[in-house]
Amino acid sequence: MVLLAAAGVLAASAMADTLVLRSGRRIEGELIEVRGTTVEFEESGGRTRRYSRSEVARIELASSSYDDDDRSSGRRPRGLREKYVGVAAGTHWTDSGVDVRSGAEVYFEATGRVRWGPDRQHGPAGEGGSRYNPTRPIPGRPGGALIGRIGDSDPFFIGDEKGPFEMPASGRLHLGVNDDYLQDNQGSFRVTIYY
Numbered sequence: 001m002v003l004l005a006a007a008g009v010l011a012a013s014a015m016a017d018t019l020v021l022r023s024g025r026r027i028e029g030e031l032i033e034v035r036g037t038t039v040e041f042e043e044s045g046g047r048t049r050r051y052s053r054s055e056v057a058r059i060e061l062a063s064s065s066y067d068d069d070d071r072s073s074g075r076r077p078r079g080l081r082e083k084y085v086g087v088a089a090g091t092h093w094t095d096s097g098v099d100v101r102s103g104a105e106v107y108f109e110a111t112g113r114v115r116w117g118p119d120r121q122h123g124p125a126g127e128g129g130s131r132y133n134p135t136r137p138i139p140g141r142p143g144g145a146l147i148g149r150i151g152d153s154d155p156f157f158i159g160d161e162k163g164p165f166e167m168p169a170s171g172r173l174h175l176g177v178n179d180d181y182l183q184d185n186q187g188s189f190r191v192t193i194y195y
Contacts (some may be wrong), residue, residue: 017061076163085097086190099165100170110158111189114177126142137180138178145177
């Protein structure tokens, strides 16, 4: 949300992200990135295009919600606080602004896509079948996936799982991308933290 707010973009809900152009044309798909004066959007047919921000009237972001507080099915309880965080693919760790306690249950909803290498573009679950890479923050988990850590503790895998995640330590929650070379990365994950 930080990235989108800085770009002057509005958010709404639907089954897919919708790019609304000033001409009135509506394009369904997935927002990849807003950077400077450019909006990168993957259309529902799989084609990725870049639009000038001056062409874009608004972006309606998809959202999902849980129906009830049935924790045994992985649904989050009602009444939790929410925090929206944009996790840029080229940043080592993004400070979520959320302090957690050891043992607390935290839930996540993540969307977006990151490019983390040549011909490597994935959502929060990362690259299925990734090879073990000892230089990644979590070597045995999918590359390009959403990960977290508390303070300077060991990172933990989030991916596209919603939770609950039991926090392994107390401190500030940071989010990142499971990649060892961030300089060529683009895109971001949009994460809602429920705590």
